[in-house]
Amino acid sequence: MPHIIFIEENGMEKKAPAELGQTILEVALANDVNMEGACGGNMACATCHLVVMSKWYDTLPKPSDDESDMLELASGLTRTSRLGCQIKVTEELDGLILSLPKRFAS
Numbered sequence: 001m002p003h004i005i006f007i008e009e010n011g012m013e014k015k016a017p018a019e020l021g022q023t024i025l026e027v028a029l030a031n032d033v034n035m036e037g038a039c040g041g042n043m044a045c046a047t048c049h050l051v052v053m054s055k056w057y058d059t060l061p062k063p064s065d066d067e068s069d070m071l072e073l074a075s076g077l078t079r080t081s082r083l084g085c086q087i088k089v090t091e092e093l094d095g096l097i098l099s100l101p102k103r104f105a106s
Contacts, residue, residue, distance in 0.1 A: 002094035006033045006050075009102050020091065024050065024084035024098065035100065041085035043067060046074035048084035053097040060087060076101040 004027050006014045016031035018024075025048040028035040036047035043066060052060065057080040063071070067086045071077060087093075 002089055002091060002096075004089070004093070005095065005097045006031075007097065007099035008034070009100060018089040018093075020089055022089045024048075024082075024087040024089070024096075027089065028084060033100070035084060037085060039085075043070055043083060043085055046070050046083065049074035049076070049081060049101055050084050050098045051076075051078050051101065052080045052082050053099070054080055056093075056096050056098075059092060059096075074101070 002018045004016050004018050004024060006016060006028065008014060014033055016027050016033060018027040023041055025035060025037045025041050029037060038047040039045040060082065063082060063086065067083050070083060071081055074081060
């Protein structure tokens with residue numbers, strides 16, 4: 001079972017078990033990570049915005065044009081920003097490290 005590592009605002013790491021095919025948003029919600037996902041994962045908001053650690057960013061599929069457009073609405077946008085609802089867990093993502101933008105972390 002893959003694990004995803006979330007870096008919270010306080011710098012603490014939360015290692016969360018993930019099922020293959022789940023989205024990062026689903027993993028976060030199932031493991032009490034403070035990520036909103038107001039649209040329910042339908043890519044209609046940017047509340048599941050997260051920052052992918054640089055060494056992992058190129059491992060992910062490129063964001064779609066729709067995701068890139070939605071990311072423009074996100075607060076604290078970075079070069080490695082992604083929407084958690086658009087990243088599906090694969091074996092290759094075991095150990096993926098993500099940080100939560102300050103406005104979403106507690």
